[in-house]
Amino acid sequence: MAVEVTKVEEVLTGRVETYWYLVGKRLRKHKLAMISLVVLIIIILACVVGPYLSPYHVAELGSTEEVMQPPSLKHPLGTDELGRDVLTRLLYGGRISLMVGFSSVFSALVVGIVVGAYAGYYGGILDTILMRFTDIMFSIPVLPLLIVLASVIPGAGVWKIILVIAIFGWMTDARIVRGMFLSLRENEYVEAARAIGVSNNRIIWRHILPNSLAPIIVSATLGVGGNIIYEAALSYLGFGVMPPTPSWGNMLQNAQYAMAIAPWLVWSPGIAMFITVLAFNYLGDGLRDAMDPRLYR
Amino acid sequence: MERGEVLLDVRDLKTYFFTDDGVVKAVDGMSFTIHKGEVLGLVGESGCGKSVASMSIMQLVDVPGKIVGGEIIFKGEDLVKKTPEQMRKIRGAEIGMIFQEPMTSLNPVYTVGDQIMEAILVHQDVSEEEAKKKTIELLRLVGIPEPERRFNQYPHELSGGMRQRVMIAMAMSCNPDLLISDEATTALDVTIQAQILELMKDLQRKTGMAILFITHDLALVAEMANSVAVAYTGKIVEYGDVYSIFKRPRHPYTYGLLSSVPSLKTEKTKTPLPAIEGMVPNPYRMPSGCHFNPRCPFATERCRKEMPELAEIEPGHLVRCFHPVAVEKEANA
Amino acid sequence: MIPLFFGVALVTFAVLSLVGDPFAQMAINPRIRPEDIARLKHAWGFDLPWYLRFFKWFWSMITGNWGVSIFAGGKLVTELVGRAIMYTLRFSIASLIFSFIIAVPIGIYSALHQYTFFDYFFTFIAFFGMSMPTFWFGFILMMIFGLRLRWLPIGGVMSPGIETAPFLVRLLDQTKYMILPVIVLSLFSMGSWMRYARSSMLEVIKQDYVRTARAKGLPERTVIFKHALRNALIPIVTLLGLSLPGIISGATITETVFSIPGMGRLTVDAMLSNDYPVAMVCLLLESGLLIVGNLVADLLYAVVDPRIRYS
Numbered sequence: 001m002a003v004e005v006t007k008v009e010e011v012l013t014g015r016v017e018t019y020w021y022l023v024g025k026r027l028r029k030h031k032l033a034m035i036s037l038v039v040l041i042i043i044i045l046a047c048v049v050g051p052y053l054s055p056y057h058v059a060e061l062g063s064t065e066e067v068m069q070p071p072s073l074k075h076p077l078g079t080d081e082l083g084r085d086v087l088t089r090l091l092y093g094g095r096i097s098l099m100v101g102f103s104s105v106f107s108a109l110v111v112g113i114v115v116g117a118y119a120g121y122y123g124g125i126l127d128t129i130l131m132r133f134t135d136i137m138f139s140i141p142v143l144p145l146l147i148v149l150a151s152v153i154p155g156a157g158v159w160k161i162i163l164v165i166a167i168f169g170w171m172t173d174a175r176i177v178r179g180m181f182l183s184l185r186e187n188e189y190v191e192a193a194r195a196i197g198v199s200n201n202r203i204i205w206r207h208i209l210p211n212s213l214a215p216i217i218v219s220a221t222l223g224v225g226g227n228i229i230y231e232a233a234l235s236y237l238g239f240g241v242m243p244p245t246p247s248w249g250n251m252l253q254n255a256q257y258a259m260a261i262a263p264w265l266v267w268s269p270g271i272a273m274f275i276t277v278l279a280f281n282y283l284g285d286g287l288r289d290a291m292d293p294r295l296y297r
Numbered sequence: 298m299e300r301g302e303v304l305l306d307v308r309d310l311k312t313y314f315f316t317d318d319g320v321v322k323a324v325d326g327m328s329f330t331i332h333k334g335e336v337l338g339l340v341g342e343s344g345c346g347k348s349v350a351s352m353s354i355m356q357l358v359d360v361p362g363k364i365v366g367g368e369i370i371f372k373g374e375d376l377v378k379k380t381p382e383q384m385r386k387i388r389g390a391e392i393g394m395i396f397q398e399p400m401t402s403l404n405p406v407y408t409v410g411d412q413i414m415e416a417i418l419v420h421q422d423v424s425e426e427e428a429k430k431k432t433i434e435l436l437r438l439v440g441i442p443e444p445e446r447r448f449n450q451y452p453h454e455l456s457g458g459m460r461q462r463v464m465i466a467m468a469m470s471c472n473p474d475l476l477i478s479d480e481a482t483t484a485l486d487v488t489i490q491a492q493i494l495e496l497m498k499d500l501q502r503k504t505g506m507a508i509l510f511i512t513h514d515l516a517l518v519a520e521m522a523n524s525v526a527v528a529y530t531g532k533i534v535e536y537g538d539v540y541s542i543f544k545r546p547r548h549p550y551t552y553g554l555l556s557s558v559p560s561l562k563t564e565k566t567k568t569p570l571p572a573i574e575g576m577v578p579n580p581y582r583m584p585s586g587c588h589f590n591p592r593c594p595f596a597t598e599r600c601r602k603e604m605p606e607l608a609e610i611e612p613g614h615l616v617r618c619f620h621p622v623a624v625e626k627e628a629n630a
Numbered sequence: 631m632i633p634l635f636f637g638v639a640l641v642t643f644a645v646l647s648l649v650g651d652p653f654a655q656m657a658i659n660p661r662i663r664p665e666d667i668a669r670l671k672h673a674w675g676f677d678l679p680w681y682l683r684f685f686k687w688f689w690s691m692i693t694g695n696w697g698v699s700i701f702a703g704g705k706l707v708t709e710l711v712g713r714a715i716m717y718t719l720r721f722s723i724a725s726l727i728f729s730f731i732i733a734v735p736i737g738i739y740s741a742l743h744q745y746t747f748f749d750y751f752f753t754f755i756a757f758f759g760m761s762m763p764t765f766w767f768g769f770i771l772m773m774i775f776g777l778r779l780r781w782l783p784i785g786g787v788m789s790p791g792i793e794t795a796p797f798l799v800r801l802l803d804q805t806k807y808m809i810l811p812v813i814v815l816s817l818f819s820m821g822s823w824m825r826y827a828r829s830s831m832l833e834v835i836k837q838d839y840v841r842t843a844r845a846k847g848l849p850e851r852t853v854i855f856k857h858a859l860r861n862a863l864i865p866i867v868t869l870l871g872l873s874l875p876g877i878i879s880g881a882t883i884t885e886t887v888f889s890i891p892g893m894g895r896l897t898v899d900a901m902l903s904n905d906y907p908v909a910m911v912c913l914l915l916e917s918g919l920l921i922v923g924n925l926v927a928d929l930l931y932a933v934v935d936p937r938i939r940y941s
Contacts, residue, residue, distance in 0.1 A: 029317075136637045138920070229763045233883055236765055237898070252766060259769065260777055270766035278761035285757075357844055381850075389847030396845075401838040404859050405937055418845045451936045467846065 006076025033286020047094035093246035107166035120181025180212035225280030301333035308365035325531035336521030393468030399460035410448030537614035718892035737827025759821025871927030
């Protein structure tokens with residue numbers, strides 16, 4: 001498919017353009033996706049650099065007059081019940097939430113790709129076993145078990161959350177990859193490679209996998225957004241990131257009790273999360289459109 | 298050969314596509330006529346506009362395409378000026394169309410019989426009983442064995458050739474005066490292709506309907522058509538009856554196409570198969586003057602500046618070229 | 631399917647064993663005699679090795695003998711689960727119907743009128759729904775409608791003291807409590823159904839058989855509703871089957887936010903307090919529903935798509 005696309009474009013414009021160049025070109029036309037990309041870059045930068053620039057420390061407790069202050073010039077987003085600056089905590093929490101989002105998606109992806117690639121390429125018994133296993137994992141209700149795992153595995157670190165989310169997140173990617181491999185392995189270039197004597201592993205990783213990247217990338221982008229919400233849900237229920245380390249989820253949990261008197265505590269983490277996830281969703285959608293092979297006809 | 302009266306007269310049809318990257322003049326001043334009961338072969342490579350022309354006749358051109366000029370006179374009336382409702386009544390009833398991919402042209406969730414009956418019921422005022430009987434008759438007519446059983450089958454239960462027969466049955470269900478066949482046999486393998494062509498010829502003889510036979514395959518044209526129109530980049534470059542075109546091609550493009558068909562002569566003399574140099578131009582960047590000039594061995598300065606008009610070189614034989622005589626010399630050499 | 635169920639049961643059993651000894655807390659309590667603990671252990675079969683325990687438990691699950699909750703004062707598990715399921719089902723089914731009925735037609739209309747204001751607007755709504763963290767949205771709604779405007783209650787399932795009122799009054803009252811949770815629950819699925827319906831319809835419209843239908847001279851309405859829609863609904867209907875499992879556990883967070891004593895809460899509470907019997911039953915029900923849901927989805931697919939039927 002990548003070859004065909006190059007040929008057409010070469011004919012039309014007299015210039016050899018790779019698949020990725022075309023994807024980029026088409027993505028650029030998608031205004032919302034580009035805006036989302038910019039927004040995400042801003043958010044990521046803010047969360048990484050912000051806490052260093054802030055005059056307040058994340059865990060800096062305020063004096064009793066500073067507790068529960070509505071937004072003001074001194075504290076642009078107000079203070080929480082311990083007098084801590086909400087804006088600083090929001091940015092720091094963003095770091096945590098984003099890191100959890102990216103890492104969990106990445107880990108799930110690694111497992112999912114390995115399982116899907118081998119199942120799809122070799123087929124047969126290996127495929128059946130791996131798919132049965134995937135089906136079982138799919139059939140287990142996620143949230144309850146997430147909670148169990150979160151409470152059982154020792155440690156309160158962020159890594160635990162990442163691990164836990166990844167354990168239940170690799171199955172979708174595995175299925176996608178397996179599907180791609182099942183169809184791609186019938187292509188002639190696979191037969192050609194085998195005829196030359198290329199090893200199976202090399203065929204999988206160097207030949208077929210690059211061609212199946214498109215749906216993986218889309219799934220990963222959308223997955224980051226989804227996992228951020230997952231982490232927030234877990235933290236909200238009390239099983240995610242533990243205080244005092246802020247994350248957008250546990251900030252919301254704290255805010256719950258003060259809902260009536262300090263609404264700003266509810267708005268900020270929520271809106272931050274919402275905009276971030278929305279941006280990921282728009283970006284993922286734009287990527288999906290840009291990489292859709294059918295639109296290349 | 299005595300030709301019947303004019304059934305379809307396409308005059309200077311222009312259908313343009315307004316895309317983000319520019320305007321594509323898919324059909325840029327095409328003119329041809331089809332007489333009652335005759336088969337016109339519309340030939341050309343991919344991208345020459347023949348499919349767009351057929352969709353234009355049916356008024357099925359989709360956004361971003363639009364018919365921007367010309368007339369399509371069918372039975373004395375201009376189709377371009379018709380309202381969608383009027384056109385709908387003509388489609389399927391007076392003009393039938395079959396497409397290239399029988400696999401995907403039939404709706405997979407309805408039975409074959411249902412889909413044919415639908416065409417009948419929408420245009421004719423008959424009961425379901427009669428429509429069903431007519432459908433089974435049609436299936437029999439197009440050569441499908443056990444039509445009663447096939448009536449209740451789904452498209453995926455039929456082979457490619459049978460599906461195309463179903464398409465033909467569907468297109469003919471209301472006895473149209475004109476059948477448009479858009480590369481209907483391209484996706485079938487050769488033996489089936491021959492059968493379908495036989496069927497079409499047979500039906501044409503029986504019903505006296507005209508066929509607009511669109512294809513890129515010259516051999517098929519020789520077999521099926523009475524007249525031939527050769528299309529290139531949205532225009533007709535040569536037009537005439539099938540014998541004239543094949544025996545005395547006048548346009549360099551037609552000549553090139555015909556020469557590139559392998560024959561026993563080339564096999565014997567082992568001469569390399571002549572191919573037309575170059576490629577079909579980029580629709581966004583058409584060459585100036587005659588669109589064929591970059592590939593034409595006879596091109597002159599004039600060809601690069603001016604676009605020739607369709608002119609009659611012999612009675613009934615039109616060419617769009619400044620030097621058809623040069624081609625004659627070459628052919629006889 | 632049976633082996634799948636078995637496999638799932640085994641895995642859930644294994645994970646739950648990790649949770650720990652439900653009797654550990656009792657052992658610390660000086661007022662409970664060790665003999666009593668031993669007696670309880672024996673009653674629940676905890677003194678047996680794990681594989682025997684598993685089979686004993688599995689058998690009792692299948693035969694409907696679901697045992698007694700360890701921590702809810704000996705109440706029958708069936709009773710607990712029964713009550714919780716009622717609440718959960720009410721909300722989930724209402725939200726499923728609500729989102730389906732609203733989202734699918736909108737999605738299809740969007741596909742037919744691509745690039746219009748309607749399309750852009752509802753695409754945004756769909757994304758809104760899919761990006762909004764449900765619990766936060768629940769908060770906001772509670773704050774606005776519950777605290778500020780005081781139109782709707784902020785939690786629970788019915789007004790206190792209303793049990794004795796006549797049926798209709800009770801019904802209206804409970805409906806009032808259902809409004810916010812159902813909206814929150816439906817949000818995400820509405821968004822994704824809308825997108826799904828839209829993309830499915832868009833893809834179908836480009837198909838060759840739609841072109842054929844038009845070439846036959848069928849009225850546009852027939853082309854869209856008879857030919858295109860039928861095909862576009864196929865993947866949507868199977869999705870419906872796959873959302874069945876979500877009915878029980880999907881509402882966990884919403885239930886927590888709105889303090890509804892449903893299955894989600896029951897499961898979580900049971901797991902946290904190591905209430906083995908209840909937790910196991912909840913998990914098993916959920917997994918069972920997941921497997922059944924998959925089966926239903928496959929069946930629906932066969933019903934709707936003749937191509938699948940004969941292979």
